Amino acid sequence: MQKNIADILQSAGVVPVLVIERAEDALPLAEALLKGGLNVLEVTLRTEAALAAVEQIAKHLPEADVGTGTVLNGDDLRRSVDAGARFMVSPGATEKLLESADKSDVPLLPGAASASEVMGLYERGYRYQKFFPAEAAGGVAMLKSLAGPLAEVKFCPTGGVSPNNAADYLALNNVVCVGGSWMASSALVQEKNWAEITRLSQQAAALKF
């Protein structure tokens, strides 16, 4: 069943941003995250294994809302939809990408890092946006400033979010969820340290509401 982006993000709290190098890791990794209480998973299209990983998670773990990240163009968008992604995330937005997204039934969470970018996306109907790169682009202070004139827009800050600052972001009225890679770092996945990924996910899930 198709879900809208608001429902997906509201149920998330914390969205793990995943870099999966080996397709064989996809299911144990997703299971470890789910066991820890994280149900919305973003698989970045930065590796060759990414689409196969999305396909496997979509097929075998329907309780996970799996989406793709690092979606940069129309091709990435189409390949994401074909693999079974329920949502797609881009670090920014281009005219071409947004035109492709207009034709897709699967929702896009486009990225913005300035008032003008936020306004441009809002004009096109995007009430939910990724704030990227969150820490480098002004962090909590920047989001507080945007909340005044652009209160209608809700953000998923990503980039530099960690256990040290996630709660500060989640406390803001214009933050719907946060994204981050800390609970499933490349090193932990490489070591297949699923127990530690579950432990860190439980901590992240506890930040939720």
Ligand SMILES: O=C(O)C(=O)C[C@H](O)[C@H](O)COP(=O)(O)O
């Ligand atoms: O790949 C994308 O689409 C991105 O936009 C980048 C990711 O969101 C960040 O790499 C996650 O940031 P960290 O939690 O600081 O590792």
